[in-house]
Amino acid sequence: MEKKQLVSALERLANEGDNIVESAESRPISSFKSAMFCSFSSFMEWRSAVLTILKQNGLHQNEFANQIEKVSENTAARKVYVEAAVQQLKGLIKAYEQDYIEIENNNKAKGGVSDLENIFNKFTRVVRQLRSRHDNRETLTIKDEYDVQDLLHALLVLHFDDVRAEEWTPSYAGGCERMDFLLKDLQTVIEVKKTRSSMSKKELGEELIIDIEKYKVHPDCKQLYCFIYDPDGYLGNSSAIKNDLEKNHQGFVKIFIRPEV
Structure with a gap:
């Protein structure tokens, strides 16, 4: 968001905060005392809107934002605390206008779906x-599924900050198992397979069906990518496996079989 546009949006929120403060009412807090309280729901909605716009625009890592975040439901929306939060927002606006605070750099390795699919597509290359390798030096030879995981992990961390390897899945069919990779920011799980001569298409399909059902109950998995490395072409024309699994699970799963035949 442009600076002028962002300042305008923050000023609107500051005005909304003032209105919430002005509408405060006196409520008893004991038999002998009362205090001024703002609307709890209005304040929490306002606070959420403020913190969201600050985070979206890289303005959430400063003392002003920290103080606003501290004013939470624990204060029961007392007027004095709500008023303090509004003043913190006004202070932030002024500091931002005068370039006293900097926008956090959001250009860290926070990859997206296109980066992930590009990794799959170029894995064979x-x-x-x-x-x-120069002078025939030692290299990583892809012999089994663990080798595929190691290389894929190295490629993932180029694009994603939070790559969690071998996370535990919730109990499924009486036991807990490990997933290969979890990209928590994307709520995406990656399951890795490498074909072998002893594995038939039917066996692979059955394994994937079990994996899909297992990940459907994982709270951090909204999308499952199954990356199948088939360097020796054991699957032949694998489009049937891909089409059946993707079609039967309404967009939850995407199958990448590489190299393509």
Whole structure:
């Protein structure tokens, strides 16, 4: 958001905060005492809107924002605390206008779906490049599923800050298992497979069906990517597996089989 536009939006919120303060009412807090309270729901809605716009625009890492965040439901929306939160917002606006506070750099490695799919699509090219080492030096040879996971992990951290390897899944069918990777910011799980001569298409499909049902109950999984590395072409034309699984789970799962035949 442009600076002028952001300041205008924050000033509107400050005015809304003033209105909440002005509408405060006296309520008893004991048999002998009373205090001024603002509307609890109005204040919490206002506070949420303020913190959201600050975070979206990189203005949430400063003392003004910290003080606003501290004024929570624990204060029961007492007027004195709500008024203090509004004053903190006004102080933040003034400091931002005069360039006394900086916008946090949001250009860290926070990749998206396009980055993830690009990694899958170029995985085979990376494997081939690793084979061509100077002076025949040692390299990572992809022999099994663990090798695929190691290389994929290295590629993921180039684009994503929060890559969680081997997270526990909730209990499913009587036991707990580990997932391969969780991208918590994207609420995305990545399940990795490597084909082998002893695995049939049917067995692979059955494994994936179990995985899909398992991840559907995970609170952090809104999207499941199944990356299947098939360097020896054991699956042949694998479009049937891909189409059936994606079609039957209404967008929850995406299948990437690489290299494509």
